[in-house]
Amino acid sequence: MQDNITVPTMADMMATGQQPEVLFWVGCSGSFDDRAKKITKAFVKLLHSAKVPFAVLGTEESCTGDPAKRAGNEFLFQMQAMANIEVLNAYDVKKIVTACPHCFNTIKNEYPGLGGSYEVVHHTQFLKSLLDDGRLTVEGGAFKGKKITFHDPCYLGRANNIYEAPRDLIEKLDAELVEMKRSRANGLCCGAGGAQMFKEPEPGKKDVNVERTEDALETQPEIIAAGCPFCNTMLTDGVKAKNREHDIKVMDVAELIANAKDL
Amino acid sequence: MSYIDNILFVLLLVAGFGYFAINVKKLTRNIKLGRDVNRYDNPKARWGNMALIALGQSKMVKRPVAGALHIIVYAGFVIINIEVLEIIIDGIFGTHRIFAFLGGFYSFLIGFFEILAFGVIFSVVTFWIRRNVIKLWRFAHGDLKGWPKSDANIILYFETVLMIFFLTMNAADHYLQGLGAHHYVTAGSFPVSGFITPLFNGMSESTAIIVERTTWWLHITGILIFMNYLYFSKHLHILLAFPNTYFAKLEPKGKFENLDSVTAEVKLMMDPNADPFAAQPAPAEGEVPAKFGASDVQDLNWVQLLNAYTCTECGRCTSACPANLTGKKLSPRKIMMDTRDRLEEVGRNIDANKGTFVDDGKSLLNDYITPEELWACTTCNGCVDACPVNIDPLSIIMDMRRYLVMEQSAAPTELNGMMTNIENNGAPWQYSQMDRLNWKDEL
Numbered sequence: 001m002q003d004n005i006t007v008p009t010m011a012d013m014m015a016t017g018q019q020p021e022v023l024f025w026v027g028c029s030g031s032f033d034d035r036a037k038k039i040t041k042a043f044v045k046l047l048h049s050a051k052v053p054f055a056v057l058g059t060e061e062s063c064t065g066d067p068a069k070r071a072g073n074e075f076l077f078q079m080q081a082m083a084n085i086e087v088l089n090a091y092d093v094k095k096i097v098t099a100c101p102h103c104f105n106t107i108k109n110e111y112p113g114l115g116g117s118y119e120v121v122h123h124t125q126f127l128k129s130l131l132d133d134g135r136l137t138v139e140g141g142a143f144k145g146k147k148i149t150f151h152d153p154c155y156l157g158r159a160n161n162i163y164e165a166p167r168d169l170i171e172k173l174d175a176e177l178v179e180m181k182r183s184r185a186n187g188l189c190c191g192a193g194g195a196q197m198f199k200e201p202e203p204g205k206k207d208v209n210v211e212r213t214e215d216a217l218e219t220q221p222e223i224i225a226a227g228c229p230f231c232n233t234m235l236t237d238g239v240k241a242k243n244r245e246h247d248i249k250v251m252d253v254a255e256l257i258a259n260a261k262d263l
Numbered sequence: 264m265s266y267i268d269n270i271l272f273v274l275l276l277v278a279g280f281g282y283f284a285i286n287v288k289k290l291t292r293n294i295k296l297g298r299d300v301n302r303y304d305n306p307k308a309r310w311g312n313m314a315l316i317a318l319g320q321s322k323m324v325k326r327p328v329a330g331a332l333h334i335i336v337y338a339g340f341v342i343i344n345i346e347v348l349e350i351i352i353d354g355i356f357g358t359h360r361i362f363a364f365l366g367g368f369y370s371f372l373i374g375f376f377e378i379l380a381f382g383v384i385f386s387v388v389t390f391w392i393r394r395n396v397i398k399l400w401r402f403a404h405g406d407l408k409g410w411p412k413s414d415a416n417i418i419l420y421f422e423t424v425l426m427i428f429f430l431t432m433n434a435a436d437h438y439l440q441g442l443g444a445h446h447y448v449t450a451g452s453f454p455v456s457g458f459i460t461p462l463f464n465g466m467s468e469s470t471a472i473i474v475e476r477t478t479w480w481l482h483i484t485g486i487l488i489f490m491n492y493l494y495f496s497k498h499l500h501i502l503l504a505f506p507n508t509y510f511a512k513l514e515p516k517g518k519f520e521n522l523d524s525v526t527a528e529v530k531l532m533m534d535p536n537a538d539p540f541a542a543q544p545a546p547a548e549g550e551v552p553a554k555f556g557a558s559d560v561q562d563l564n565w566v567q568l569l570n571a572y573t574c575t576e577c578g579r580c581t582s583a584c585p586a587n588l589t590g591k592k593l594s595p596r597k598i599m600m601d602t603r604d605r606l607e608e609v610g611r612n613i614d615a616n617k618g619t620f621v622d623d624g625k626s627l628l629n630d631y632i633t634p635e636e637l638w639a640c641t642t643c644n645g646c647v648d649a650c651p652v653n654i655d656p657l658s659i660i661m662d663m664r665r666y667l668v669m670e671q672s673a674a675p676t677e678l679n680g681m682m683t684n685i686e687n688n689g690a691p692w693q694y695s696q697m698d699r700l701n702w703k704d705e706l
């Protein structure tokens with residue numbers, strides 16, 4: 001079954017006169033980072049399994065400009081944004097799903113002012129809607145009864161008030177969802193936002209990702225669930241710093257669902 | 264009958280409110296030094312926020328102990344100030360307890376005020392202990408060294424003393440009512456000061472009158488002094504929390520403003536029909552070209568400056584800041600305190616130079632806020648979410664980063680690398696855009 005997963009691009013679609021239900025915005029992390037690519041693949045398998053007609057931009061996709069904007073380079077951000085908006089509008093894109101909360105936030109909130117208005121959803125919201133509509137089913141399987149804690153990505157949670165969709169998905173796995181002492185609106189950042197991902201931290205007494213990983217370890221989880229490729233990297237590094245990589249996994253919510261379905 | 268008391272009282276009132284008005288005018292002028300920003304849309308949502316967050320204290324109670332105590336002090340001060348109305352009328356016209364005719368309702372009011380006053384004393388003492396004995400992390404934090412720490416304690420002493428004056432005044436009045444002293448109508452109920460009244464037993468009527476009058480005068484004078492202290496203190500939040508919550512950002516916290524000045528230039532760059540050799544239109548006489556981002560308070564917008572005056576330095580922002588919690592220099596509270604300190608410095612400069620600002624060779628950037636602080640921010644919005652009155656320290660950090668990057672090209676080296684990659688190959692890392700879909704073959 002896995003052999004015949006095709007990933008059409010918008011250009012392919014247009015050539016055959018088709019319009020996908022949703023554009024999957026993969027993002028730079030999801031395209032290039034080895035760890036994040038696994039999330040991309042898991043999500044695509046889920047889209048395929050739910051028979052969702054989707055497409056990607058492929059080589060026509062470019063950075064949303066989020067790290068440039070948060071670093072203070074509004075010029076570069078707007079150049080990226082306007083170039084992307086031209087492509088998106090040329091394909092008459094209506095709905096976008098992305099597994100990256102940074103892409104999600106930027107396209108959803110900052111593109112409309114520059115001429116790009118789309119319905120933008122995070123992949124956890126999209127998966128939740130697939131489950132609600134009965135297009136996707138999931139059983140606990142491998143995760144039944146496992147202790148899973150969810151780390152709220154800042155750009156999904158505080159930035160856009162989305163707290164429930166990822167939690168609803170985890171609960172569908174019959175897993176035991178345990179909350180960290182700082183969660184939802186009080187959730188602590190993983191340390192990657194605001195372009196920190198791309199630089200060394202300023203001098204201090206600790207790295208933010210270690211502080212956050214300690215929050216997660218307090219819940220004694222088997223799995224730390226994330227909903228952002230950057231959080232995933234930071235927490236994976238945190239778990240390694242704490243020498244717990246042998247018994248604790250950091251996984252994206254989409255990977256949990258895909259694994260439970262043996263995809 | 265002499266009118267000296269009434270005249271003195273009116274003079275006191277005029278001086279108190281007059282000086283306050285002068286300072287409010289300065290405060291408004293300073294806030295208006297900020298850039299324009301439109302925060303007049305959607306009044307319904309804005310009034311709603313103000314009602315819920317400022318009036319309703321909805322974000323205060325996220326920390327239940329501080330929240331509950333704060334509500335007592337807040338309610339105490341708002342409600343007990345109804346009493347000030349009576350004091351003012353009595354003071355001007357030489358009457359005594361003019362509202363006594365309300366009878367049972369008046370007794371209820373006075374009794375209620377007394378219970379609140381007791382609650383205020385209890386809360387304020389607890390606050391003092393939290394600051395000075397328990398030394399809670401956010402109050403013992405380095406941001407508050409010096410004047411900010413004294414300011415916080417002065418406010419607590421002021422509030423305690425005012426409440427003690429209020430209760431002693433009532434106790435003396437109650438005693439005089441018992442003696443049947445002339446002018447002291449029997450009115451009010453004294454559930455708290457009733458415990459102080461026995462201390463007056465055996466005191467002569469004239470001495471008791473002196474106590475009652477002294478505390479009455481000290482109470483109203485104290486209130487006027489406290490009102491005028493606000494301008495010099497972090498305590499301005501009791502007034503500014505209301506406009507501050509009204510004018511706060513309504514959009515999702517993740518939505519950062521797109522700079523219109525940049526949009527114009529980017530559009531020009533991307534327009535294939537634009538003439539690259541066209542001369543820029545000449546700037547109007549005396550027009551200063553717009554700066555990208557902010558290096559000083561005048562580059563911030565007026566809502567950010569209002570934020571700075573509203574900040575009461577509670578430190579909830581800093582205690583939610585991932586950078587500060589892990590020992591970095593950045594503290595969102597300090598960002599707000601620095602902004603206000605610099606704004607006041609600029610204000611004094613304007614006062615000293617007959618209404619115009621004369622360059623003093625200083626700026627908010629570097630002299631107050633260092634790039635090291637600015638670059639430690641993860642833009643997580645933890646500080647924005649934590650603020651009980653919707654102050655947005657993140658927007659100031661972002662505007663200053665914009666100045667560093669767009670005006671000074673002073674980003675950390677690694678970030679320059681990241682930006683070069685985005686420019687060259689559309690990703691923050693050095694991967695070819697042509698390889699974006701390679702993962703497809705690994706499915």
